[in-house]
Amino acid sequence: MNPINGICRFENFREQVENNNFTTISIGRMRVSLEIQMEDGTNQIYPFLSCQPQPEFKEIVIRCFLSYLNHDKMINNEDMYCVCMKPDQMTFRSKMKVHELLDEENGWLDNGTLCIEYGFHIEAIQYMDGIWEFNFNDKCVNFDQREDVIEFEIYKCSYGKTLYLYTPRELVNFHSRLFTTRTYPLPERFSEYYWLIIPDVLQIAHGVNKNYSFDRHHLEIAKELEFQNVIRFCERQIIQESLDVNDLYLVYLVQEFQTASNYNLNHYLAHLLKNVGNVKRLTDVLKTMRLKEMFVSLRKIVQDSNICIRPYLHCPPLPGCKQLTICCFFSFLNQSHRITLEE
Template sequence: MIEYEDDWDYSMYHVGFRDASFLKAAIKYDLNHFLFLSNVSIAIFQNGICRFENFPECLNNTTEIELGHTETPYIAVNWFLGLERVSDPEGDRIRAYIKNVCEHETARITFQVLIKFLKSNNFGISLDGPWSRGKYTKGITDKVFSTHTMKISEIVNPFEWLDNGALEIEYGIHLEAYHKSDEIWNFNFHEKSFNWANVEFSKVIIKLGTIKGTELYCDKANSIESFQLLKFHSQFMSPKFSEDDSILSNRVLSLNNNFRTQSTETALQIAHGARDRLLEEALNFTNSMDYPTIICCNIVEIAEKLKLRNVSRFIERQMIEFDAEEYHKRFLKLAIRYDLNHYLAHILRMNKPMKDVYEDEDVQLMSRNTIMLIMSKFMKDSF
């Protein structure tokens, strides 16, 4: 059982917007069944209620409360919630802000925030007060201020705004996209994004069959538009995410353990318009001859399974632009296997020997385009 104290720090608990007030009441009145069912976790989600204890003292000192951090495969961002005093001839006011601190000096991030002042009542349930929300693109250390300010003289009314002397602010943060020095934007698929209208079907969740059961939330930028984007580009996903689909009405697509997390996420990044320099990064990462081929093969294989043909075409174009002779044989095998006819035509124009490439391929599995290109090449060379 959690014991209730007047100065209990509820900012430890990062829970859903509407659950936070009920959590507070559950702790206060020992509703342990609610605590068990809510499965409270500490400092995981970037939303909840933050308490500024002894509010009058906060006015004289700069106060920032650490909210936690967001980690992606490439960058980490720490988040803080603070208060700032604003001078006003009619009486000083207060405004809240969310500050981001990123460890990478060249990074830029796009994120959405919610800041809401809460009123207190006699039942331990907080009521909504002035609030603001927005989407911002910032550098490594920036502040986003609430659009509303409040008179300090109104806040210090203990029966309306303060709960045991504490000012409560509800907040929400979602890191939507980010880039480093390469200036290539990548979406953050590892966190649920804001759902302003509480429309649950706008979530497109892909759950991978890995040991950890990784979940990727593909409702970035604007959930409805991103949802339509995947449906448009993928004949596989289109029927799966139909709004009338009773089997997948909860918008969860479970994939088996053949879908590796990194390769699947990269395929989804490309499908959403993130143009990674995959082969260049692969060569910088290792000197292994096989590594770039493995990357291309894994991503194309996943793209073909998900029917994201535009992703396969993007990898194919990078293979052509890369054009390293030592990779021709490996890439050509990949092109034949997955009908990357543009790369096949590129190699044929270079008059490269193909005997060692296609002899171990099953001709019955070749596409019609591949067979026609190879036959055309042989017929041309025969005359």
């Protein structure tokens, strides 16, 4: 979707100034009008943008473009700015002296009508729960002239349509090296249902912290796009939402270990190892998994988490003995015969 833009026409402008009563133009939920303010003994006219009260959000960040249109286009008075505003709050910019606008020789009036071109794009919204979300669905103002924006192209094969998302280039490039062109078409294997998830992935990549309806497909897309910060976010959420590992059937437990291995979720792997219950269940998991793929991650996380495999000697109760003193020898044998851990 394109940013909202158009031209506001204030007909009979001189009469509106005399009455200090200006036309209000509604554009969706936004309103554009004029207001006179005295400044340094001179009446100044300000165009302003306001938003009607909305029960679902607290604040919005909006990028605005305003331009007084002159007969001579070379002297149009243009202004672009970004502002954070609350519902029913007004934002003022682009002032001009009233007497300059009323002087028809200056070229600001067209048959007594003042024309102001506008454009605005809602960049982010803060909802009532305090969480911010970015607007990636709409093109930004002056999109065609900007190089600091990336356009994601996602084909929705079930609908035969293409979804476009628009994100700032700087932050996306900070997390990933993939995006070297202005338009990035997502691989076709993500076209079936991933288009529902990709907006969430981009929100997380930009630092939005909220409870999503999490799916393992989030990890798959994050890995494809090289968003390590998204993978770490998903890992934290997996740990917080994980069921009691002891209650999982072996087949599901293997799936969890495999997910941790596939996406290098070292913290989640540590969580699984600490809560797997007993050595037998861990042995069954390792027998089932592809150990060659698992080995590097498992070795690292075992070292990082101070998890050790310890052989032990156990003696059943003996009715005639209170304590035993035993001298023991253990040795981990390596196939190369060059590495032997003895104690």
